[in-house]
């Protein structure tokens with residue numbers, strides 16, 4: 565990982581029933597690539613803890629953001645209690661998740677807050693005038709109350725982004741995909757044998773389930789790009 569920085573916390577935005585984006589100032593000299601992560605150290609009621617978060621902003625944005633699902637953990641409570649102006653310590657950037665410049669056909673299979681590095685990558689693509697022949701985003705989450713950035717992704721069709729939302733618990737009126745991301749569901753939206761690069765990001769349980777799906781679709785390891793949101797605890 566690159567280095568440590570003191571940054572001011574700026575604000576938070578609720579972007580789903582239990583999903584919150586936290587914004588921080590961007591320190592001088594801090595640069596990162598779309599898809600990379602940083603760690604944020606906080607003083608919690610149980611002592612100091614550092615957690616890893618993917619950047620949910622693009623490298624060209626003038627602030628740093630993380631997006632997370634709230635939980636009762638001491639860390640998340642400390643995060644939520646931050647007052648604007650509070651100075652916190654971050655370390656970064658780290659990670660190798662990126663879409664090579666010559667890739668024009670790609671699929672992103674993201675679950676829940678696993679969407680964060682994908683948002684960074686796609687925001688970056690828009691900012692740099694990049695165009696995909698086909699960038700399928702298969703975006704799975706619990707229900708319609710918790711799909712951050714959906715409108716932003718749906719507005720990216722002009723750069724080749726195609727969004728398919730999969731709700732685990734849809735309303736009866738939902739006309740789209742529901743349940744989990746399975747091999748049959750993936751086959752309905754892409755030909756996995758077309759050689760495209762496939763990115764899978766999210767909580768470890770979801771990532772393991774989708775790796776099984778990729779096995780069934782016979783996607784070889786060289787086309788898989790995996791980011792597991794593991795927690796050291």
Ligand SMILES: Cc1cc2nc3c(=O)[nH]c(=O)nc-3n(C[C@H](O)[C@H](O)[C@H](O)COP(=O)(O)OP(=O)(O)OC[C@H]3O[C@@H](n4cnc5c(N)ncnc54)[C@H](O)[C@@H]3O)c2cc1C
Pocket residue numbers: 601613614615616617618619630631632633634635636637638639640659677680681791792793794795796797
């Ligand atoms: C590469 C990478 C990228 C990630 N990106 C994101 C992201 O963009 N958004 C996101 O929400 N999460 C991301 N994560 C996961 C994140 O780092 C935390 O694991 C997650 O936020 C769970 O935190 P929690 O406090 O809700 O823990 P819970 O799931 O509630 O954890 C239960 C217990 O474990 C403890 N715990 C969890 N993590 C740590 C830790 N790091 N150190 C000490 N104790 C811990 C908690 O305090 C709690 O007591 C990423 C992880 C990795 C490895």
